[in-house]
Amino acid sequence: MAMNLKELSAHLGLSQTTVSRALNGYPEVGEATRLRVMEAASRFGYRPSPAARRLATGTAHALGIVFPVERNVLLDPLFVEFLAGVSETAGRNNFDILISPTTSETEIATYGRLVRSGTVDAVIISSPAVDDPRIVRIGALGFPAVVHGRAGEGLDVVSLDIDNRGAFLQATRFLLQLGHRRIALVNGDERFTFAVDRRAGTLDAFAEAGNQPSLDLFSAGPMTMENGYRAARAALAGEGPPTAFLCGSILVALGVLKAVAESGLEVPGDISIIAHDDEMPAFRADQMMPPLTTTRSSIRAAGARVAEMALAQVTGEVLDQPHEVWPVELIVRASTAPPPVR
Amino acid sequence: MAMNLKELSAHLGLSQTTVSRALNGYPEVGEATRLRVMEAASRFGYRPSPAARRLATGTAHALGIVFPVERNVLLDPLFVEFLAGVSETAGRNNFDILISPTTSETEIATYGRLVRSGTVDAVIISSPAVDDPRIVRIGALGFPAVVHGRAGEGLDVVSLDIDNRGAFLQATRFLLQLGHRRIALVNGDERFTFAVDRRAGTLDAFAEAGNQPSLDLFSAGPMTMENGYRAARAALAGEGPPTAFLCGSILVALGVLKAVAESGLEVPGDISIIAHDDEMPAFRADQMMPPLTTTRSSIRAAGARVAEMALAQVTGEVLDQPHEVWPVELIVRASTAPPPVR
DNA sequence: AGCATCGCTCAAAGCGCTTTGAGAGGAGCC
DNA sequence: GGCTCCTCTCAAAGCGCTTTGAGCGATGCT
Incomplete structure (x- = not known):
């Protein structure tokens, strides 16, 4: 087993108190002593037992x-x-x-x-x-x-x-400025605050522009490819299909992209897509086809x-x-x- | 703070030893006593301190x-x-x-x-x-x-x-039996054992059938969509493109699917795909388009x-x-x- | 010189649990 | 009754650390 405090202090001819204090940077111990202790500690590979420290201090680290x-x-x-x-x-x-x-x-x-x-x-x-x-x-x-x-x-x-709300406000505002009116929101599960905020941000933008959002194009669910795909299929198949999609994550956007492609539509010619990007290294927005416009924030x-x-x-x-x-x-x-x- | 052993045993009029033993199921304590102790413990919401237990037993749980x-x-x-x-x-x-x-x-x-x-x-x-x-x-x-x-x-x-080797042996064997000869392997990073085994399994099947594998169609890298896409593009663009892909994961298969679609080819008409499926709930092989043939094992x-x-x-x-x-x-x-x- | 002060070190008391070794009481046997 | 043998319970000794309160020279001040 590894060396413990008692042994270490015995080796040094010091008390446990002093050694412990030296190691934990307490001011009461002389600089020379501290150095000597530190050196010995690292030489013997001493590591205080977390359990003991935990018990003594009450802090778990x-x-x-x-x-x-x-x-x-x-x-x-x-x-x-x-x-x-x-x-x-x-x-x-x-x-x-x-x-x-x-x-x-x-x-x-x-x-x-x-x-x-x-x-x-x-x-x-x-x-x-x-x-x-x-x-x-x-x-x-x-x-x-x-x-x-x-x-x-x-x-x-x-x-x-x-700022989920601000993010989706910006994104929606951008789409509105481009001329989109029928904008679909493929949101995360709206029991979660982030999804609620995103929806609110989207509505903010519509209100700000004096436009009516098409709430029938809003959906919420798990942020998976599958759900993105499903939501997009449904939206595109309905009457008054969207010209743009707001997606809760890159994964969702992937699903949407697929549905769009299957409908014979093109991005961004027929359909615009903005996704929120949490910067997952395995799914990079700039590597998608086409590279996605995103609201970006490193999770x-x-x-x-x-x-x-x-x-x-x-x-x-x-x-x-x-x-x-x-x-x-x-x-x-x-x-x-x-x-x-x- | 929560009640500790000492208090609990005081309440019960028993020693700490007995209480501790009763709680930890030691045989030395009478059944009646044990019941009484257990009841009191749960009534007071007693939970032994992990740190103390850790220190005493040397086991961290x-x-x-x-x-x-x-x-x-x-x-x-x-x-x-x-x-x-x-x-x-x-x-x-x-x-x-x-x-x-x-x-x-x-x-x-x-x-x-x-x-x-x-x-x-x-x-x-x-x-x-x-x-x-x-x-x-x-x-x-x-x-x-x-x-x-x-x-x-x-x-x-x-x-x-x-059994990664067996899995890819089966998968490759199946493709060979279908008549495929030019089979691409989009493997995981071959520093890892699983990837090495899969490659070996693939080669096994070729050897077994007496066919030559096209090693130029074998690639390895991170198991991401992106890499699947890249590998598939490269393979399809080369001379003597593959008629089938073996993919290290569903994610990789997704990338391959995309590349195949972009080349104007169809799955499975022109190109067959088999992927290994670790059963990620967010990426279900049976929900893909088309539903993927897989080697399945729940990670x-x-x-x-x-x-x-x-x-x-x-x-x-x-x-x-x-x-x-x-x-x-x-x-x-x-x-x-x-x-x-x- | 005498006093308080400071810097450094120490012994010992916990932290809350488990576990050893022993004791007290009752049952079983001769 | 006296003995051993169980069964159940206990006091006390750690586990390895931190921290309190005290001690002991050396230093600074008057």
């Missing part, structure tokens, strides 16, 4: 993410990318990441367990629903948490979200920042911005054009 | 997965699905899952840290490379580990793999079994099968047909 085993269909590739972001900062600060598997029904209980057992110091809540009971619960518990998405109004839970960077915000709370640091909202860029590529004249 | 922050491009959606499987069994046994973020260079060190610090009781190694140093290392350490994929010969590390089920194997090692259970290899089914759907006559 870990971030918790509850992993919804069944619901993940919605998020699959996005989740990994987000996780990668969280990982990056967590790793840099020597924090572990604990994934707690759970089913929807027991999800709240799982959070409670995580919180109370002291296995983690802070919790990250991703893709919150509207009035998400998880957030309400965590808020009530007063436990360090960061929501990736929009947290309810009154709750003082730290959150980071991208990975968001993950990294969310982790930072969580760590800040753990260390008692005060965030000057408890609710960050990141702006989203509209990147115009080749999937948008004025609607066909007829 | 957690499984470790090292999460390669950069390499994940290859695996994105697959990884989540696998993780979901691991989660299921881990959760059922009250094991936590620790994700340790790492970059390729420090990956081995990360494993070492995980192993030595006692943060986890077992480690899961996914998508091993040929002669993967991680496995060699873990094998040398004698630490409980399960490899998802093929573990090197001599190393006695428990592993679970699907999620594999994750669940891998976790079981890891737990077994932790509890000292002996696995009668330290190297499981799961058979893979060939599911014939609508993307395969005899090659066009000309």
Whole structure:
């Protein structure tokens, strides 16, 4: 087994106190002593036992993410990318990441367990629903948490979200300016805040321009290719088909593209497409045919920042911005054009 | 804070020993006492502190997965699905899952840290490379580990793999029987064992039939749509284009489908496609157009079994099968047909 | 010189659990 | 009754760390 503190201090002829303090950067220990301790520690490959430290300090040095085993269909590739972001900062600060598997029904209980057992110091809540009971619960518990998405109004839970509403406002505004009127929205599941916000942004643009949105062209569901395909088929087959599609993700856009192609229509000649791009490396908007116009925001960077915000709370640091909202860029590529004249 | 053992036993008028034993199912405690203890524990919502238990027993009650922050491009959606499987069994046994973020260079060190610090009781190694140093290392350490994929010969590390070689043997055999001769393989990165095995299986089928494979049609790379598309474009543009494609994943097949469509060819009339299907719920082979012929194996089920194997090692259970290899089914759907006559 | 002050170090007391070794009481046997 | 043998329970000793409160020279001030 690895060396423990007792042995190390014995080797050094110092007390455990001094060694521990030297290693943890307490000011009470002399610089010369500290150096000597540090050197010996790395020479012997000493690593304090996390369990012991945890027990003694009550801090876990870990971030918790509850992993919804069944619901993940919605998020699959996005989740990994987000996780990668969280990982990056967590790793840099020597924090572990604990994934707690759970089913929807027991999800709240799982959070409670995580919180109370002291296995983690802070919790990250991703893709919150509207009035998400998880957030309400965590808020009530007063436990360090960061929501990736929009947290309810009154709750003082730290959150980071991208400006979904602004993004879809911009995107829709752009389509309207190009002359599109019949615009289809293939949204994510509207129980989630991000989807609600996107819908709102889309409507904002119509209101701003004084145009009537065609609500029959709005749909919501899991952000998969399959659903994009299905929604687009349905929209294109209806009377008064759309001339443009707004898609919740690149995956959805892929499905839409396919449906459009099958209908013998062309992008962007007949149909314009704008998708929201979370920057999944496996699905790059600029590599699609045609390269997609997108509203872009790195979900990975968001993950990294969310982790930072969580760590800040753990260390008692005060965030000057408890609710960050990141702006989203509209990147115009080749999937948008004025609607066909007829 | 939650109640601790001391308080609970005080309430019950029993010693900590007895309460602890009652809760952990030791035989020394009377049935009546046990019931009384259990009842009180759940009534007070008592949960033993993981940290304390960890320290006392030296067992972490957690499984470790090292999460390669950069390499994940290859695996994105697959990884989540696998993780979901691991989660299921881990959760059922009250094991936590620790994700340790790492970059390729420090990956081995990360494993070492995980192993030595006692943060986890077992480690899961996914998508091993040929002669993967991680496995060699873990094998040398004698630490409980399960490899998802093929573990090197001599190393006695428990592993679970699907029969990649057999799968591609079957698939290729099927294509050969249909009359295809120029068969393209769009493989995963051939540093990984699964990809090597698939290539081998493909060659096996050619050898078995006494045919020459067209190695110029074989390619390898990340299993993304993009790469599938690129590989297929290249293959179709060359002289002596293929009449069939073998794809490493559904994603790859999607890219191939697109390239085929762009070349004005039809599936399966002009081109047959078989893909390996890991059963990602977001990309269902039977929902594609046309529904894809696949070699199918649930990566999620594999994750669940891998976790079981890891737990077994932790509890000292002996696995009668330290190297499981799961058979893979060939599911014939609508993307395969005899090659066009000309 | 005498006092307070500072810098450095230490012994010891937890943190909340498991586990060892032992004891108390009852049953079973001669 | 006296003995052993179970059954059930307990006190106490860790697990490896942090942290409190104290001690002990050396330094600075009057």
